[in-house]
Amino acid sequence: MTGAVAAKTAAGRFFEDFRLGETIRHATPRTLSEGDASLYSALYGARFAPQSAETFARAIGYPARPIDDLLAFHVVFGKTVPDVSLNAIANLGYADCRFLEPVFPDDTLSAVSQVIGLRENSNKQSGVVHVRSRGFNQRGETVIEYVRWVMVRKRDFGAEALPAQVPKLPEAVAVVDLGSACPRIDRTAFDEALSGSPYRFEDYAQGERIDHVDGVTVEEAEHQMATRLYQNTAKVHFNQFSEGQGRFGRRLIYGGHVISLARALSFNGLANAFHIAAINGGRHVAPLFAGDTVFAWSEVVETAALPGRDDVGALRLRTVATKNRPCADFPLREGEGYEPHVVLELDYWALAPRRP
């Protein structure tokens, strides 16, 4: 009986369960609806016009109001959790994340991951697993693809590991790989009064820094509802009984929740950077807990014209989120580490319309 029990309940993979090159088809395809878009709005208050209004989206060239890029990302990410990171000690990072096709209400997303790197830690109690995950829609089109790496516990500390294999990852997604999820935009139809800002691609300069000013306090009910909406089952987000006895004594907030909060705050200063084309990398520098207030600022790391496109340009942005600390002075580093209030450093490409 006990054996049957253990077999039917998913315990998640341990480090030695991963095989280099293996492909994991993840469970629970998920149809995204206008209801999910509404919840995303209620959870973050995003105001980017194409995602907010069917009229605006159609006017500039979308066939319909697209699902927020990060909502699609979180849903794809959520599918990978039961197979990849249920026994994770830490989410170490992600890279080479590209948004390849737009997602619309009624699309159904599924996910598959391939194991592309394995490296046992020197303590032989855990190891780092790299996976390339791919989210695709009901037509089989890949809508999102990204690499992430996590530190996963070993079940058996004595298990022998194969020689380390670590994939080479790009420092940033190449400009030539940006923009396929963004239809050709009608620049003249991009109404700046409706979008909330007169600043277009050409108005941003490398090195420019923007304090997004506002702060938003996070509640337990909010991050739990968000994380369940994404069908992300990581235990640390939901179980106060066990987390109360753990390292922090608190439920840990899903890192993607912080990314979405920072992105929504960034509207104030980046209102026309309406589409995330790629995420070059992200670091969750410190944990966030309910009751904390999130602030954010961004730096324009690079600006790039897109080959063959005169409708939109790409802004490479570093968005930094802090907790309980306004960002007027752009906090990031302190000594050899991070300023102690920093919780997120996110490096991504966003598209903005060019001047007509």
Add this chain to the structure above:
Amino acid sequence: MTGAVAAKTAAGRFFEDFRLGETIRHATPRTLSEGDASLYSALYGARFAPQSAETFARAIGYPARPIDDLLAFHVVFGKTVPDVSLNAIANLGYADCRFLEPVFPDDTLSAVSQVIGLRENSNKQSGVVHVRSRGFNQRGETVIEYVRWVMVRKRDFGAEALPAQVPKLPEAVAVVDLGSACPRIDRTAFDEALSGSPYRFEDYAQGERIDHVDGVTVEEAEHQMATRLYQNTAKVHFNQFSEGQGRFGRRLIYGGHVISLARALSFNGLANAFHIAAINGGRHVAPLFAGDTVFAWSEVVETAALPGRDDVGALRLRTVATKNRPCADFPLREGEGYEPHVVLELDYWALAPRRP
């Protein structure tokens, strides 16, 4: 004036207001939408594949992604509250609950109840009312039917009661009455990688027990939003001002919220038991409050082939939910009563696909 005021505000029925055999048409028909499905997802994080993905639902034989069985149940239940249980001292139980037709987005549910039992308590201050409630859709088809009984206060302790009449209820819904809400399933199309488990009907054995492992902490905002979504107006769930002065000093969480939490947790071990065909009975053994963490385990009480169907089989399950206590040792009874952390004992039939 005072009379007019009293008349226009619904005070709910007291024990002596119920007449044996009377039919009560309940207020507020409710159209269920994809928005409700999204909220249900955010509130519980359910992952059963047919309810999650339009593609999966259609592949196995549904005409569309069905509304979660319990969401439909809660909505029907909610309609009965203003007429049946506004003055209830306690919800004593329910039985003979059958899910008869699937519910899809855009269906509108209404409810009717018939009083089938009345028994005054010996203290003559209250009595037990049995009602058979029926939820039906916009085509008049009954989608859910169940019996529940509640202890209701008398308005006038001196009012004479008729001789007690208590309906005879089945200990469990008969196997022959299961499955009408489940279309014929294409077993070969039931993709086990997507559904999240390789275990089908034949893999479960009577007596088998499954610890669902995970725990989820409940927040006030969550259970209030859920209970309002169901238009359930029972006062004890929403009013801290009055409940703070009451028996528990806290808002009491709607029992159906606990059922849905336990059902969502049960995915881990019962991922393919995708449809609740009937609820044989349920007992809310102890109250649940915000801040509590819910765990659950299940026992397979019985397995049954469905007459004339080779696509799905029925698992009779006892799912037990606890608060602030993991379920690795399957807590249920202690001495003559329940183990003190147990909050719910639910006896129901779920359908799972048979092997191809």
Add this chain to the structure above:
Amino acid sequence: MTGAVAAKTAAGRFFEDFRLGETIRHATPRTLSEGDASLYSALYGARFAPQSAETFARAIGYPARPIDDLLAFHVVFGKTVPDVSLNAIANLGYADCRFLEPVFPDDTLSAVSQVIGLRENSNKQSGVVHVRSRGFNQRGETVIEYVRWVMVRKRDFGAEALPAQVPKLPEAVAVVDLGSACPRIDRTAFDEALSGSPYRFEDYAQGERIDHVDGVTVEEAEHQMATRLYQNTAKVHFNQFSEGQGRFGRRLIYGGHVISLARALSFNGLANAFHIAAINGGRHVAPLFAGDTVFAWSEVVETAALPGRDDVGALRLRTVATKNRPCADFPLREGEGYEPHVVLELDYWALAPRRP
């Protein structure tokens, strides 16, 4: 660099930035969906039948289930915040609010405001701005129009102000201006068992007072999700870090949230007053905070037949909301001010079906 930063982040208008007669086109058109209707339901638990059920709405004469009047109002209001009240010291009031066209799922709302009054305060540090705001749908039809006035900080206390100009506002919306958002209702199809009350227009009398009985406790997650759903960016609702150092030490709840809570409570006694045709005026008498329990009562100020319509009549209602105080004795005034638990006094016109 600092200049560029200041320029790109919206700081909101200060008193001296408003010009009499100027028209402000507000950002972020918003498509309302069934998902928004579901969230509205989960946040307030409204039970008015035409908004709840497609079947009921169509039976009485609507082409579809309409979006709740106040949800549309809050969305229009939310659009005006970044331009009108980001630097507001206080929302002083609103008047002459008319609901002109029904709003249905998939409608996209935009907003425009005209400055119709400016009056510097005697302290020369702030002034009162009157705007007439107009929400319109994707066909350019005005769906809601209202005036509000806010006290706005001056950026430069030395800035010269023009002579005061204050618009003349009606004490109440004229009866002749009511009802255009309500299609002709089939009185005989207005099923009183389904709507939840037998009381129609003719059953309400001037001077009648109704205690709505129930109370509902507000949570931080709830009002934040509501206010974000409306894309209302007023800082005081979201930022505990800064508000914790402010006047109240708490996040202040959006006044519209209180209005919607009171309206939902008013179902108990006003179940058939299904449509808000106009808001004559509203005062947020005291702040509401998370943890407070809201109660409400209403007085019928006036009843009016609508010219040319025998299907519905108009009830002018004063709905009063309190915090942490039941309303059985109809609290409102005390001495020269308000009873100290009163948080809202709302004067509005609601439509109810006439007797067949």
